[in-house]
Amino acid sequence: MRLLEIGVFAVRGVTANKLRSTLTTLGILIGVASVILLIAVGNGASTAVQQSIAGLGTNILTISPQRGTPQSASSAKPLTVADATALADRTEAPDVKSASPVSSVAATASFQGTSYSVPQFVGTDPAYFETTNSAVANGNLFTADDVLQARKVVVLGATVATSLFPSTDPVGNAVLVNNIPFTVIGVLATKGSSGLQDSDDLAVSPLTTVQNALTGYGGLTQIVVQATSADSLPAAQAQATTILNGRHRIGAGQTADYRMLSQEQLLTARTATTDTFTVLLASVAAISLLVGGIGITNIMLVTVTERIREIGIRKAVGAPKSTILGQFLLEATMLSLFGGALGVAAGVIGSQFTIAGIKPVVVPSSVLLAFAVSALIGLFFGSYPASRAASLRPIEALRHE
Amino acid sequence: MSGPVIEVRDLRKTYGSGDTAVHALRGLNLTVGRGEYLAIMGASGSGKSTLLNILGCLDVPTSGSYLLDGIDTAEFDESRLSLLRNRKIGFVFQSFNLIPRTTALANVELPLVYAGVKRAERRERAHAALELVGLLDRAHHAPNELSGGQQQRVAIARALVTSPAMVLADEPTGNLDTASSREVLGILDRLNAIGRTVVLITHEDEVAEHASRTVRVVDGQVAEVLV
Ligand SMILES: Nc1ncnc2c1ncn2[C@@H]1O[C@H](COP(=O)(O)OP(=O)(O)OP(=O)(O)O)[C@@H](O)[C@H]1O
Ligand SMILES: [Mg+2]
Secondary structure (H helix, E strand, O other), X not given: OOHHHHHHHHHHHHHHOHHHHHHHHHHHHHXXXXXXXXXHHXXXXXXXXXXXXXXXXXXXXXXXXXXXXXXXXXXXXXXXXXXXXXXXXXXOOOOEEEEEEEEEEEEEEEEOOEEEEEEEEEEEOOHHHHHOOOOEEEEOOOOHHHHHHOOOEEEEOHHHHHHHOOXXXXXXXXXXXXXXXXXXXXEEOOOOXXXXXXXXXXXXXXXXXXXXXXXXXXXXXXXXXEEOOOOOHHHHHHHHHHHHHHHOOOOOOOOOOEEEEEHHHHHHHHHHHHXXXXXXXHHHHHHHHHHHHHHHHHHHHXXXXXXXXXXXXXXXXXXXXXXXXXXXXXXXXXXXXXXXXXXXXXXXXXXXXXXXXXXXXXXXXHHHHHHHXXXXXXXXXXXXHHHHHHHOOHHHHHHOO | OOOOOEEEEEEEEEEOOHHHOEEEEEEEEEEEOOOOEEEEEEOOOOOHXXXXXXXXXXXXXXXXXXXEOOEEHHHOOHHHHHHHXXXXXXXXXXXXXXXXXXXXXXXXXXXXXXXXXXXXXXXXXXXXXXXXXXXXXXXXXXXXHOOHHHHHHHHHHHHHXXXXXXXXXXXXXXXXXXXXXXXXXXXXXXXXXXXXXEEEEOOOHHHHOOOOEEXXXXXXXXXXXXX
């Protein structure tokens, strides 16, 4: 008995009952596809969170005033524009690319009767846009000249823009901010939300204008420092500390009257989020593998049980055990591989669609895992019961109900 | 080899154990000579099928010996038994036992495939066997497209396609009408005429008349030998 003949039997076995084979293939297909898709969705969600965190920039230092330090209550100095200018000094701080003074306040903006409260009305300089990875979607950003002249211009975040101008183009229109008219010169591209905070819910104007019209000339809310690269961030942090300590007269061992945080430190704080996602992803993978596996096991067991009589007939006409085993193993292999391949295709194609607002991202190892596990389960439960049946005496197999 | 083909000594077969044990065969003795045409009769449940299954190496006895061509079958291992079933024995079941969704031709070819016969020769021999049972025109029909009598004739074609030394048939005409029965018996008669040993089980005297010898099984033993 040649291998070819076993192959012919296996092909015939698969094609003889098309419904049964289709159902088996479908069972494996669904198993594999659901594993790939579920993991892709989980991964997509995690990737989205990570991207929005990374969108904040990894070479950024945020300096804000330290409030309520007891010993410095009287001597605490506010952050000033001069501090920001000093931080941007090329020779004192070679690793600092820019330092943007930020003065922000909550304000109410209105346009033609529609009003909207902007949680962050930011006054700053043009470098701020690059530092915070903000791109303009429509119109223009303001320039250094606008800051110098304290022009009443504003660049709106996407959320603010859509709230105030649901149907019209905001660029060129005047909005009233706390009853002071500002000309909208641009709209920022959407960045999405990072965690709970909507990073599109803001408006940005020249620092001088905001101080003039809204906040007054007191201390800054923040100084946002951009290092020349992510690698030079520690050096930039050291330089900025030296400069500020010098300007604020803070000696060694004294508590500073400002707080300096790198985005990386923020990132570390948020790794917890990512860890949660990893655990979630692993459990999703485990559950979908289990569900897929049970489905495949089920259909394979039903299929083989149905054919124990056939195994009895084959044994009765003199088929050796090894030949019967070969045939069933080959049938299970064909169905598992075929179903597995279709499942991979279905899973990968399904991952191209946005599901519940999440763009799935296929994890290559999940494809391998799903395919391998399903194929192995299919093979085992396709051939193990067959091998049990092939070990029976022919009459026992024939009597099987 | 001139001795008997089949020699059964003190054959016992017990199904189950303890209180529920069924003693289907209780020390049965039987000898079948080469080229003999034997009919086995007996009441329902007397153990005829149990005996024939053991003779066809489809089952094993609980105790006692079964010598096939003078060799004790208890000595044969699994692979030797499948070889015996394939080459020496043609078995016809009362319930046909054809592989579903598979053509008559493929069913008849089945034992030849396991015997390692080449494709072309297989075709030829399977065609010849189907012609012998008068079903050449139904070669490409699946079992569910055939009548009971036609299915039984396909099963007989499958049993004789390997030219086995003996053909064992368990009520081959049990499910058939008179005309179909006559055809099936005619085939068995012809097989016996060319020297094959034939053993068949039947409940009908007319069928038993085709045989050269009839034995009656009562409660798992051969009770009397009718000539
Ligand atoms: N697999 C089995 N398990 C338990 N008991 C069995 C089994 N097969 C047969 N028997 C019992 O063994 C006895 C003999 O059965 P067997 O099939 O040999 O009878 P038979 O003579 O062929 O009857 P019939 O003429 O009705 O076909 C019966 O009592 C039957 O119930
Ligand atoms: Mg019977």
